[in-house]
Amino acid sequence: xxxxxxxxxxxxxxxxxxxxxxxxxxxxxxxxxxxxxxxxxxxxxxxxxxxxxxxxxxxxxxxxxxxxxxxxxxxxxxxxxxxxxxxxxxxxxxxxxxxxxxxxxxxxxxxxxxxxxxxxxxxxxxxxxxxxxxxxxxxxxxxxxxxxxxxxxxxxxxxxxxxxxxxxxxxxxxxxxxxxxxxxxxxxxxxxxxxxxxx
Amino acid sequence: xxxxxxxxxxxxxxxxxxxxxxxxxxxxxxxxxxxxxxxxxxxxxxxxxxxxxxxxxxxxxxxxxxxxxxxxxxxxxxxxxxxxxxxxxxxxxxxxxxxxxxxxxxxxxxxxxxxxxxxxxxxxxxxxxxxxxxxxxxxxxxxxxxxxxxxxxxxxxxxxxxxxxxxxxxxxxxxxxxxxxxxxxxxxxxxxxxxxxxxxxxxxxxxxxxxxxxxxxxxxxxxxxxxxxxxxxxxxxxxxxxxxxxxxxxxxxxxxxxxxxxxxxxxxxxxxxxxxxxxxxxxxxxxxxxxxxxxxxxxxxxxxxxxxxxxxxxxxxxxxxxxxxxxxxxxxxxxxxxxxxxxxxxxxxxxxxxxxxxxxxxxxxxxxxxxxxxxxxxxxxxxxxxxxxxxxxxxxxxxxxxxxxxxxxxxxxxxxxxxx
Numbered sequence: 334x335x336x337x338x339x340x341x342x343x344x345x346x347x348x349x350x351x352x353x354x355x356x357x358x359x360x361x362x363x364x365x366x367x368x369x370x371x372x373x374x375x376x377x378x379x380x381x382x383x384x385x386x387x388x389x390x391x392x393x394x395x396x397x398x399x400x401x402x403x404x405x406x407x408x409x410x411x412x413x414x415x416x417x418x419x420x421x422x423x424x425x426x427x428x429x430x431x432x433x434x435x436x437x438x439x440x441x442x443x444x445x446x447x448x449x450x451x452x453x454x455x456x457x458x459x460x461x462x463x464x465x466x467x468x469x470x471x472x473x474x475x476x477x478x479x480x481x482x483x484x485x486x487x488x489x490x491x492x493x494x495x496x497x498x499x500x501x502x503x504x505x506x507x508x509x510x511x512x513x514x515x516x517x518x519x520x521x522x523x524x525x526x527x528x529x530x531x532x
Numbered sequence: 533x534x535x536x537x538x539x540x541x542x543x544x545x546x547x548x549x550x551x552x553x554x555x556x557x558x559x560x561x562x563x564x565x566x567x568x569x570x571x572x573x574x575x576x577x578x579x580x581x582x583x584x585x586x587x588x589x590x591x592x593x594x595x596x597x598x599x600x601x602x603x604x605x606x607x608x609x610x611x612x613x614x615x616x617x618x619x620x621x622x623x624x625x626x627x628x629x630x631x632x633x634x635x636x637x638x639x640x641x642x643x644x645x646x647x648x649x650x651x652x653x654x655x656x657x658x659x660x661x662x663x664x665x666x667x668x669x670x671x672x673x674x675x676x677x678x679x680x681x682x683x684x685x686x687x688x689x690x691x692x693x694x695x696x697x698x699x700x701x702x703x704x705x706x707x708x709x710x711x712x713x714x715x716x717x718x719x720x721x722x723x724x725x726x727x728x729x730x731x732x733x734x735x736x737x738x739x740x741x742x743x744x745x746x747x748x749x750x751x752x753x754x755x756x757x758x759x760x761x762x763x764x765x766x767x768x769x770x771x772x773x774x775x776x777x778x779x780x781x782x783x784x785x786x787x788x789x790x791x792x793x794x795x796x797x798x799x800x801x802x803x804x805x806x807x808x809x810x811x812x813x814x815x816x817x818x819x820x821x822x823x824x825x826x827x828x829x830x831x832x833x834x835x836x837x838x839x840x841x842x843x844x845x846x847x848x849x850x851x852x853x854x855x856x857x858x859x860x861x862x863x864x865x866x867x868x869x870x871x872x873x874x875x876x877x878x879x880x881x882x883x884x885x886x887x888x889x890x891x892x893x894x895x896x897x898x899x900x901x902x903x904x905x906x907x908x909x910x911x912x913x914x915x916x917x918x919x920x921x922x923x924x925x926x927x928x929x930x931x932x933x934x935x936x937x938x939x940x941x942x943x944x945x946x947x948x949x950x951x952x
Contacts (some may be wrong), residue, residue, distance in 0.1 A: 418590075431806075463560055
């Protein structure tokens with residue numbers, strides 16, 4: 334398929350899904366299903382983190398007590414960090430927890446803050462879609478080369494998290510736009526999402 | 533056209549567009565204009581998976597959040613109270629510094645320690661205004677102590693040995709704590725606050741309460757300084773140990789709470805790493821275009837001495853520090869400034885300490901220092917009240933900054949001692 338056609342179709346899909354999601358949210362439908370997906374997402378992140386801790390400790394033990402080590406453990410841990418970073422960023426989009434500068438918006442009157450949020454969410458969705466395209470091109474190039482990262486794992490398989498994360502961020506940003514989501518006052522602080530997550 | 537897009541993006545950034553999208557898109561635009569395939573931006577992102585140092589970031593962050601949600605802050609204050617009999621203000625400074633070193637993200641300290649210390653400070657008779665300033669300033673005090681995340685991040689971005697940075701931060705960090713402690717002690721004397729007796733029995737009982745947590749800094753720092761374990765391994769050990777102690781032994785954190793803590797900490801990690809990923813493409817482009825070199829030449833036209841340069845650097849970084857949080861400031865500014873500073877003969881390790889001290893102060897600088905807002909939220913006080921409350925602390929820290937900047941030996945003494 335022609336690549337610009339592919340990106341158009343992908344973009345339309347992302348917009349449609351975001352609208353659908355926002356619509357269902359408003360009518361409070363399928364919320365059990367969405368909660369399941371959310372648990373799945375956090376579960377995957379927890380699994381990666383557990384793997385990172387486990388591998389790290391295992392390596393210390395192997396090196397210091399058995400004078401050996403797993404050759405693939407180090408590159409695997411470094412890639413887990415890449416994946417954790419990407420998935421963490423996707424999660425942070427849903428909770429509006431991304432680091433920003435934001436000097437002016439506090440000074441805006443309330444009705445203009447709504448406009449400001451809408452502009453920011455749209456711009457974020459467009460920008461991350463473009464970044465997703467850049468990342469997808471890397472993956473398809475890499476797939477042609479067929480480089481091996483470590484073991485028998487091909488590099489492109491590990492890189493796939495980059496475009497996936499950017500397209501998901503784009504999608505979540507649109508959901509934020511359509512549900513007119515607003516950052517909680519606890520944004521960027523510890524209390525922030527604890528309650529939300531424990532619901 | 534290109535300039536227009538870049539200006540638009542910067543404007544959007546000032547209105548709250550996530551920083552990573554701004555940096556990433558500018559990189560895409562610049563690469564596109566230079567007729568380089570935009571996948572180069574993604575190539576830089578993938579280099580995140582090349583660094584063993586970055587592995588430490590999720591691990592230390594997770595451990596830090598775990599401590600924050602447990603009753604470790606409580607035990608830390610009890611222990612510091614027994615060890616440092618200079619009044620509660622001194623205790624607050626010391627315990628916050630230690631806590632920040634291990635949690636790295638400064639908002640966490642004010643939230644976790646502030647709620648605990650504020651009522652105690654009021655009960656001991658300190659003035660409210662002083663308390664507010666003290667806890668706001670304490671929120672970022674420990675950044676120079678290992679294994680703080682900003683130190684690790686600076687080491688990565690500036691390609692400076694992390695072992696040297698961990699040594700270099702010690703004395704300036706202690707210096708800052710001592711300066712503020714003297715002020716806190718003096719204020720305590722004026723308010724006539726009670727002071728704890730220094731007794732072996734108190735220390736023994738505090739050590740017993742915190743018995744499982746005390747070994748951690750010793751294991752981690754001892755392991756790193758002796759070269760027995762790497763920073764990455766120390767981070768894995770810290771996370772595993774924190775899980776064991778807080779979940780299994782003390783049971784401060786229940787298994788049900790764990791997913792929330794994982795999600796919370798990994799959102800911060802994701803937030804930092806994705807900025808790093810997007811900024812790498814941009815800084816690579818700027819370095820290829822020799823922007824830092826041009827900046828250096830331009831600076832050398834107007835500035836001849838290293839000392840004037842350092843003063844300008846301080847001013848510049850204070851502005852950056854009150855606009856940006858410490859992580860993005862490090863990621864964006866260090867690659868551009870480090871070559872310029874090297875051109876003026878500033879040691880890269882010393883530069884790191886200057887950077888971090890500046891950014892730490894930026895946290896309390898009005899109008900937009902982050903700590904001011906977090907304190908305002910936490911203690912339910914208007915931000916304006918915090919502006920005035922933090923002024924004495926701000927002035928003391930600025931004076932200390934000048935000392936740290938102009939006496940490199942404070943930062944480099946230990947590095948040279950060990951290295952040479």
